[in-house]
Amino acid sequence: MPETILVVVEQREGKLNRVSWETIAAGQAIAGATGWPLEAAVVGTNAPSISPEVAGKKLAKVYAIESRKLDAYTPDAFAAGLKQFLATKQPKLVLMPHTYQVRDFVPKLATAMGRSVVSDCIGFKHESGKLLFTRQMFQGKLAADVSFAGDAPWFVTFQNGAFRADKAEAGASAAAVETVKVEIAEGVVRNQPQEVFKEAKQAVDLTQAEIIVAVGRGIKEQKNILIAKQLADALGGDLAASRPICDSGWLPMDRQIGSSGQTVAPKLYLALGISGAIQHIVGMKGSRAIVAVNKDSEAPIFEIADYAVVGNLFDIVPPLIEEVKKAKAGDSHG
Amino acid sequence: MKILVCMKQVPQKDAPLKLNESGTWIREDVSYEVNEPDAYALEEALRQREKHKGEVVVITSGPARAQQVLREALAKGADRAIHLEDEKFVGLDAFNTAKAIAAAIKDEPFDLIFTGLQSDDYGYAQTGVILAELLGWPHATIIMQIEKTDAGIRVKRELEAGYFQFVDMPLPAVLTIQSGINKLRYATLIGIKQAKNKPLRKVTLAEVGGAIGNNLQKIERLYVPQKTKKTEYIEGPAGEVAKKLVDKLRNELRVL
Ligand SMILES: Cc1cc2nc3c(=O)[nH]c(=O)nc-3n(C[C@H](O)[C@H](O)[C@H](O)COP(=O)(O)OP(=O)(O)OC[C@H]3O[C@@H](n4cnc5c(N)ncnc54)[C@H](O)[C@@H]3O)c2cc1C
Numbered sequence: 210m211p212e213t214i215l216v217v218v219e220q221r222e223g224k225l226n227r228v229s230w231e232t233i234a235a236g237q238a239i240a241g242a243t244g245w246p247l248e249a250a251v252v253g254t255n256a257p258s259i260s261p262e263v264a265g266k267k268l269a270k271v272y273a274i275e276s277r278k279l280d281a282y283t284p285d286a287f288a289a290g291l292k293q294f295l296a297t298k299q300p301k302l303v304l305m306p307h308t309y310q311v312r313d314f315v316p317k318l319a320t321a322m323g324r325s326v327v328s329d330c331i332g333f334k335h336e337s338g339k340l341l342f343t344r345q346m347f348q349g350k351l352a353a354d355v356s357f358a359g360d361a362p363w364f365v366t367f368q369n370g371a372f373r374a375d376k377a378e379a380g381a382s383a384a385a386v387e388t389v390k391v392e393i394a395e396g397v398v399r400n401q402p403q404e405v406f407k408e409a410k411q412a413v414d415l416t417q418a419e420i421i422v423a424v425g426r427g428i429k430e431q432k433n434i435l436i437a438k439q440l441a442d443a444l445g446g447d448l449a450a451s452r453p454i455c456d457s458g459w460l461p462m463d464r465q466i467g468s469s470g471q472t473v474a475p476k477l478y479l480a481l482g483i484s485g486a487i488q489h490i491v492g493m494k495g496s497r498a499i500v501a502v503n504k505d506s507e508a509p510i511f512e513i514a515d516y517a518v519v520g521n522l523f524d525i526v527p528p529l530i531e532e533v534k535k536a537k538a539g540d541s542h543g
Numbered sequence: 544m545k546i547l548v549c550m551k552q553v554p555q556k557d558a559p560l561k562l563n564e565s566g567t568w569i570r571e572d573v574s575y576e577v578n579e580p581d582a583y584a585l586e587e588a589l590r591q592r593e594k595h596k597g598e599v600v601v602i603t604s605g606p607a608r609a610q611q612v613l614r615e616a617l618a619k620g621a622d623r624a625i626h627l628e629d630e631k632f633v634g635l636d637a638f639n640t641a642k643a644i645a646a647a648i649k650d651e652p653f654d655l656i657f658t659g660l661q662s663d664d665y666g667y668a669q670t671g672v673i674l675a676e677l678l679g680w681p682h683a684t685i686i687m688q689i690e691k692t693d694a695g696i697r698v699k700r701e702l703e704a705g706y707f708q709f710v711d712m713p714l715p716a717v718l719t720i721q722s723g724i725n726k727l728r729y730a731t732l733i734g735i736k737q738a739k740n741k742p743l744r745k746v747t748l749a750e751v752g753g754a755i756g757n758n759l760q761k762i763e764r765l766y767v768p769q770k771t772k773k774t775e776y777i778e779g780p781a782g783e784v785a786k787k788l789v790d791k792l793r794n795e796l797r798v799l
């Protein structure tokens with residue numbers, strides 16, 4: 210049997226999670242480098258209705274993995290169902306997006322098979338026949354190239370945004386879809402998930418904001434938020450924050466930017482004392498321009514900043530407020 | 544309820560990191576702190592004990608320096624501690640770390656095990672889930688609330704983009720805890736004093752070595768990531784930086 214690559218796409222309530230296209234793009238890139246055929250799997254009762262959409266991409270085959278037990282997501286059912294499928298398929302590589310759902314079940318699945326997961330990767334390298342997967346460590350301050358030391362299947366998850374969804378190539382003709390029924394015995398599923406919900410309606414919608422001043426833990430104390438607010442006011446923008454600021458209750462949750470908060474794309478995103486952890490970056494990297502102020506010259510936020518100020522925000526922000534006010538006042542006086 | 548909390552010592556958030564000579568790990572001469580979500584996991588365990596009685600045990604796997612994490616946890620109110628102490632524990636992958644922890648607690652009947660949702664250094668986001676599978680227990684990840692119910696527990700999972708979900712599950716179980724689930728307490732002076740007399744069991748590599756296998760993944764090299772974006776650095780005294788920035792905002796970005 211040839212070595213194959215299998216992408217397990219993610220769906221929610223019958224809709225494909227967009228990040229799945231990124232993982233397919235990753236799979237196509239690895240297939241290009243290794244020459245291994247690429248297949249995909251859709252898991253759940255909706256699998257047959259989603260599979261045709263997936264099969265439109267350049268893939269050798271698509272599997273629709275079905276069982277009533279996969280109706281609602283549980284880690285027990287997903288691990289059991291996929292384990293059954295993988296045990297017969299034996300792919301070399303299994304790729305998934307590093308979503309909350311995947312990180313909930315993939316370590317369990319791999320462990321049940323005595324295998325390991327290289328998680329949250331941002332790329333791959335194919336060096337003299339060896340596959341390496343690149344992942345961030347130390348909150349993005351360093352990167353590591355990681356190889357597998359054990360037997361296949363090798364499990365890899367890719368970080369949101371690591372590959373471009375629009376790079377997922379369409380196939381010349383639709384890939385064949387095969388339905389695979391898996392048996393999940395009574396008693397395997399122990400968790401009882403309830404409905405997914407959103408907390409009380411968000412009062413602040415930052416998705417339309419043109420200018421955002423965002424504060425991170427570098428602001429040090431709650432009372433210092435005031436200077437960021439003054440800067441936001443001077444610029445005519447909105448105030449936002451990284452997660453720890455909202456966790457501390459210094460700003461309400463609906464001002465949080467990132468994977469568990471809002472995703473924004475303003476003309477200007479001014480990050481004050483934010484380190485640039487990936488979970489924050491996914492929420493703001495679409496900004497037209499990013500200005501970062503951070504006292505640590507190696508802070509990962511500088512990797513995506515258009516303008517960087519290495520320095521103490523408490524030195525920079527007060528004169529910045531004055532200069533902004535001056536510039537604006539200049540306007541009104543003609 | 545008898546609760547185990549897995550706590551890891553990691554380099555301090557703003558510690559400057561230097562690579563070792565072989566470029567496979569960092570130089571160890573940095574300052575360390577408790578992995579942030581693990582501190583929240585401990586706090587949650589203490590709160591559950593205050594409500595339902597029982598015991599809170601903390602465990603870490605790491606070299607001698609990692610004992611600091613356990614001392615702090617005992618000072619905050621944990622009842623006792625377990626230290627898997629060896630330099631070699633640092634280089635284990637998540638599979639082996641979980642195996643070592645499972646081996647160290649094999650004779651203890653816990654109701655709940657808490658881990659942080661991920662470590663700040665490795666960032667595997669796996670150890671807790673692997674541990675659950677090794678023990679044959681159910682698990683739930685990224686937890687923001689825990690209530691005891693007649694049949695077990697009801698937990699609140701954080702999902703992406705502001706969504707949540709309640710999950711009912713039986714005990715024993717493993718939960719991975721998200722930062723912000725509660726408000727952290729500080730250690731009191733009395734707590735710090737009392738901690739000195741609390742039991743701390745050391746477990747050697749030899750004791751759990753039989754349970755650990757070869758790492759299934761290997762860090763070939765570690766490096767400072769290459770910048771992909773062209774970043775313009777604005778330098779000078781603060782006043783000048785402010786002027787230059789405003790000039791950019793006005794003339795290049797046209798947002799002023
Ligand atoms: C599943 C999951 C979901 C998450 N969701 C989110 C999310 O939605 N949003 C989010 O933001 N995070 C999220 N996080 C947390 C994220 O990983 C980081 O922990 C967080 O973004 C860090 O916030 P920060 O940059 O403010 O703090 P830190 O990482 O502590 O950084 C503070 C920065 O301030 C700088 N600094 C300190 N003092 C000064 C000064 N005087 N002047 C200038 N700079 C200074 C420091 O150099 C440092 O870089 C999530 C994490 C997980 C695991």
Ligand SMILES: Nc1ncnc2c1ncn2[C@@H]1O[C@H](COP(=O)(O)O)[C@@H](O)[C@H]1O
Nearest residue numbers: 549550604658659661662667668669670
């Ligand atoms: N060496 C360790 N000692 C104790 N707990 C650990 C260790 N490594 C990981 N953990 C726990 O597992 C969680 C997830 O870590 P990771 O899988 O590395 O992201 C951490 O937040 C800790 O609670």
